[in-house]
Amino acid sequence: MEKIKSNEQFSGIYRSSDDIENFCLRITLKKIYSIIRVPKFESTQTSFEDQQSTTDFEEVLSVNWQQKVFSKTEKAFYSQKENCTTDLAKRYHQIIKDSRGNDSNNLLFTYIDQDNYEPADKFGSQNITRPKIKRNPSRSFLQANEKNRSLFLDHNQANDSKEFETEKDFVKMFVMADLDPSTLLVSIKYRKSDGLLIIFPDFNDLSNGYYLEIDQNSKQMFVYFIENLSLSSNNVTNQRVLKVEMNKLHKETNELIQKLSVSRNENFELPKFGRVVIMLEIIKGLNFEFDNIHVRFKFEIPKWLKVIEGSLSASTHSSFRKGECWNFGYCHSLVLDFDDEFVLSKSEVEILNLTFELISIDPLLGRERREGITSIKIPLTTPLNENYYTLTCFRDIQGNSKLTDFFERFFLGGIHKILDKTLMSSPIDKVVNYYGNQTISTGELCIKIQKIEQLRSSKRSKSHFETIDKIINSYHEAKAQLEK
Amino acid sequence: MAEVFIIGQILKAVNFCEPNLFVCWNIQAGSLWKVVEGESKGQTATDRNRIDLVSVFAHPIDLHLATRGLQGWPKFNVEVYSVNALKQYHPVGFGFAYIPSTPGYHNLSITTWKISPVTVLDSIKEKFFTGGFTIVKKDLIYSGVERYKILTISSGIVEVNLNLIFKNFRKYDIIFNRT
Numbered sequence: 001m002e003k004i005k006s007n008e009q010f011s012g013i014y015r016s017s018d019d020i021e022n023f024c025l026r027i028t029l030k031k032i033y034s035i036i037r038v039p040k041f042e043s044t045q046t047s048f049e050d051q052q053s054t055t056d057f058e059e060v061l062s063v064n065w066q067q068k069v070f071s072k073t074e075k076a077f078y079s080q081k082e083n084c085t086t087d088l089a090k091r092y093h094q095i096i097k098d099s100r101g102n103d104s105n106n107l108l109f110t111y112i113d114q115d116n117y118e119p120a121d122k123f124g125s126q127n128i129t130r131p132k133i134k135r136n137p138s139r140s141f142l143q144a145n146e147k148n149r150s151l152f153l154d155h156n157q158a159n160d161s162k163e164f165e166t167e168k169d170f171v172k173m174f175v176m177a178d179l180d181p182s183t184l185l186v187s188i189k190y191r192k193s194d195g196l197l198i199i200f201p202d203f204n205d206l207s208n209g210y211y212l213e214i215d216q217n218s219k220q221m222f223v224y225f226i227e228n229l230s231l232s233s234n235n236v237t238n239q240r241v242l243k244v245e246m247n248k249l250h251k252e253t254n255e256l257i258q259k260l261s262v263s264r265n266e267n268f269e270l271p272k273f274g275r276v277v278i279m280l281e282i283i284k285g286l287n288f289e290f291d292n293i294h295v296r297f298k299f300e301i302p303k304w305l306k307v308i309e310g311s312l313s314a315s316t317h318s319s320f321r322k323g324e325c326w327n328f329g330y331c332h333s334l335v336l337d338f339d340d341e342f343v344l345s346k347s348e349v350e351i352l353n354l355t356f357e358l359i360s361i362d363p364l365l366g367r368e369r370r371e372g373i374t375s376i377k378i379p380l381t382t383p384l385n386e387n388y389y390t391l392t393c394f395r396d397i398q399g400n401s402k403l404t405d406f407f408e409r410f411f412l413g414g415i416h417k418i419l420d421k422t423l424m425s426s427p428i429d430k431v432v433n434y435y436g437n438q439t440i441s442t443g444e445l446c447i448k449i450q451k452i453e454q455l456r457s458s459k460r461s462k463s464h465f466e467t468i469d470k471i472i473n474s475y476h477e478a479k480a481q482l483e484k
Numbered sequence: 485m486a487e488v489f490i491i492g493q494i495l496k497a498v499n500f501c502e503p504n505l506f507v508c509w510n511i512q513a514g515s516l517w518k519v520v521e522g523e524s525k526g527q528t529a530t531d532r533n534r535i536d537l538v539s540v541f542a543h544p545i546d547l548h549l550a551t552r553g554l555q556g557w558p559k560f561n562v563e564v565y566s567v568n569a570l571k572q573y574h575p576v577g578f579g580f581a582y583i584p585s586t587p588g589y590h591n592l593s594i595t596t597w598k599i600s601p602v603t604v605l606d607s608i609k610e611k612f613f614t615g616g617f618t619i620v621k622k623d624l625i626y627s628g629v630e631r632y633k634i635l636t637i638s639s640g641i642v643e644v645n646l647n648l649i650f651k652n653f654r655k656y657d658i659i660f661n662r663t
Contacts, residue, residue: 256521268486268656269516269553277554279582284595284638294632309555317631320600322499322638327595329579330631335555361632383659387584450585452554453659 009210012202016195023065024229025203027175027185029108031057032221061108062229063175065190070096071109071178088114108185111174119174119184169193177222179214185224203228274340274455275308276380278352279333281448282316285326288371288393288443290360293326294318295445299334300353304342305380310334318361340455343381350380356445358393367413370395372442376449384451391445397438405440485550486653487520488558490583492646494528494543500640502566502576505539506530507642509563511547511583514556522547530567537640545646554658558583561625562594562642566615574615575599577639578625584648586660592644597636 016023063069070078070092077083078092111117170189177183189198201210209223231239282295298313316330343350358371372393378384398405398414408414490511497505510525524547531539549558564577577596584590599617601607610616619625624634653660 267552268652270656275554277557279557279585281581283593292635296632315630315632317597317634317636319597320635320637325638327579327597327636327638327641329581329595329597331559331580331582333557333582359632363635448581450582452557452585454554455657455659 009201011198011200014197014199016190016197020065020190020192020195020197022231023190023197024062024231025175025186025188025199026060026062026227026229027108028206028225028227029059029061029177029185030209030223032223059107061106061175063110065188066112066171066173067110068092068095068112069106069108069110071176071182073178074109107178109176109178111172111176113171113173117172117174119187170198177212177224179220179222180216183212183214185210185212186226199226201226271337271454274338274343274381274453276336276338276454277333277452278336278378279331279450279452280354281450282328282330282332282356283446283448284328285319285358285371286444286446287324288326288358288360290362290369290371291321292318292363293321293358293360293371295328295330296357296359297332298355300355301336302350304338306337308335308337338380340381349382352378352380354378356391356393356447358443358445362413369409369414372445374445376447378449378451381453381455384449387448387450389447389449391447393442393445394439395442397440402440485552486656486658487651488549488551488583489649489651490522490545490547490549490558490646491649492545492644494541494545494562495643495645496538496540496542497531497564497577497642498538498640500537500539500564500566500576504530504532504567505564505576506567506573507541507543507562507564509543509545510561511549511558512561512580513549513551513558514553516553516556517549517551517558520548520550545644557585560592560594560644560646562596562644563625564596564640564642568615572615575618576616577642578619579639579642580625581644584646587648587650590646590648592646594642594644596639596642598639600635600637602635 061069074092075096078089079096081093084090084093169191171192173188173190174184175186175188177185187200190196203226204210205227206225209225212222212224214220214222278299280297282297285293285295294316296313296315301307301312310333312334314332316328319326319328353375354377355373355375357373360369360371361367362369372395374391374393376389376391395414398408405414494507494509497507507528508525509527526543526545528541528543531541533539559580559582561580562577563575564579565573566576567573576598578598579594579596581592581594584592599619601610601617606617650660
């Protein structure tokens with residue numbers, strides 16, 4: 001046989017540093033038939049289920065600070081509109097009216113401060129004269145700090161402390177059981193000025209309940225437990241921070257989704273025909289003779305190509321050397337539209353010719369000298385093998401003699417007398433170098449070329465097939481020639 | 485829309501004569517392009533280390549771009565500044581390069597230049613007082629007619645490592661260099 005522990009009841013006094021709105025308690029009321037627990041036969045352990053089996057009634061109520069829970073009598077009273085004359089009564093009537101349909105015959109109910117309930121029994125305020133001080137750091141809601149310790153000790157020593165007599169400063173709340181007669185289970189008082197909270201009886205745990213004996217026609221026994229469900233200030237702060245962060249994240253995500261949804265709606269620009277973008281970077285020049293060099297360049301394109309963006313000729317800035325290197329770091333882009341059907345139907349590969357001319361300018365007298373010319377051919381539709389090119393440059397010798405060339409360049413400057421075309425493009429009338437000019441190698445020009453094509457899908461797939469067909473045909477032709 | 489993800493870092497600046505360097509960078513693109521996420525411009529820390537004329541920055545870049553067309557392909561623009569003992573800074577290098585048009589890893593070496601003093605007096609001022617000349621209109625760095633009239637001096641190189649991811653370009657029948 002197991003004896004029940006003593007049913008001592010004490011007040012709990014706590015000091016709250018955070019908002020009282022975070023206060024929450026849970027009351028569990030159970031009906032019992034004996035205060036002595038009888039273990040079952042051949043059972044050595046008494047589990048919670050076993051304990052439950054000895055009770056046929058259990059009610060649990062979780063309430064926040066100043067949360068109104070109506071009793072059966074109150075519900076019946078306030079549901080009649082005629083009874084409600086005060087503002088509070090009218091508010092209660094509205095609440096009961098709104099919550100109609102959720103009728104339940106609960107035993108537990110509450111009185112809040114506005115109800116002006118004054119207990120007349122032993123739990124009344126007058127009895128809280130010798131409170132038991134509890135300082136439990138594990139209790140999350142209320143933590144008495146060292147600063148308040150002296151205050152609590154003073155209260156403990158004083159039998160009739162003025163601290164607890166000034167009832168008007170306290171906001172009250174009572175949790176009742178709707179038994180016959182109505183019985184006060186818990187009284188809670190809170191003083192906002194210093195965060196003092198008094199609860200009677202104090203919180204307990206499920207292993208050590210408070211017993212209640214109702215002596216009417218028949219004797220009824222109840223046990224109830226008071227649990228603290230309040231959030232700690234840290235938890236509350238973390239939750240608030242988390243809430244703010246979540247809201248921020250939600251807003252940002254929505255903005256991003258909106259932005260992305262806009263982007264999805266925007267269609268990519270599809271040209272009517274084929275389009276090619278040529279991106280030229282003139283990186284640097286190496287090993288030239290005179291200083292203050294700039295590069296002039298020019299695209300030569302077939303007439304049926306249409307320039308959409310960019311210019312066909314331009315020049316870089318003038319650059320002074322650093323060692324034997326002239327940095328340009330210049331970018332130029334050209335967007336061209338073309339009839340891809342026409343281009344792909346042609347047997348030969350279309351080529352763009354890009355010519356460069358490097359010119360140095362005398363900073364004092366402004367004399368121009370050609371430092372070198374070079375060119376590169378860019379296929380229009382076939383991919384480039386590489387991006388970076390180092391182009392070797394050359395220039396014509398003036399007067400076809402190195403000596404005269406030197407003096408002329410030094411004193412007069414090297415004015416370019418002949419067109420670039422005659423030196424770099426395809427031979428005219430099968431005559432190479434019509435004027436019989438002599439040339440000399442000069443420096444090097446480092447460039448980077450990138451090419452992006454956009455063809456109509458049907459044409460692109462067709463072009464691949466055509467290329468394969470061409471290869472097979474060429475193979476057959478070559479084989480036939482070898483056999484001959 | 486087609487999308488480009490640019491992930492990488494401004495690794496270092498090499499061969500600059502000036503000490504205490506930092507780099508202001510930005511990625512410029514045409515009107516058809518827009519930034520979906522990430523920063524399209526920034527500034528590195530000032531590096532005081534001058535071993536073998538190398539200033540290491542290891543400054544991260546993470547950008548997501550979306551485009552409605554091929555025009556205005558993005559360019560990586562760098563401006564290198566030097567800080568003197570009086571905490572005054574002046575430009576020592578301007579340079580830019582196209583973002584590569586193929587996906588994958590790329591190592592860009594952006595050659596830079598700075599504005600050259602025109603007269604001897606300007607040279608003396610540059611050496612002892614102001615530190616260097618800058619451009620009043622920033623767009624002159626990458627545009628302008630008769631650019632040859634802008635006198636510049638070759639400066640160092642800024643090395644940038646980039647990893648590129650391209651999305652939806654194939655859907656719009658776009659062929660890159662090596663595809």
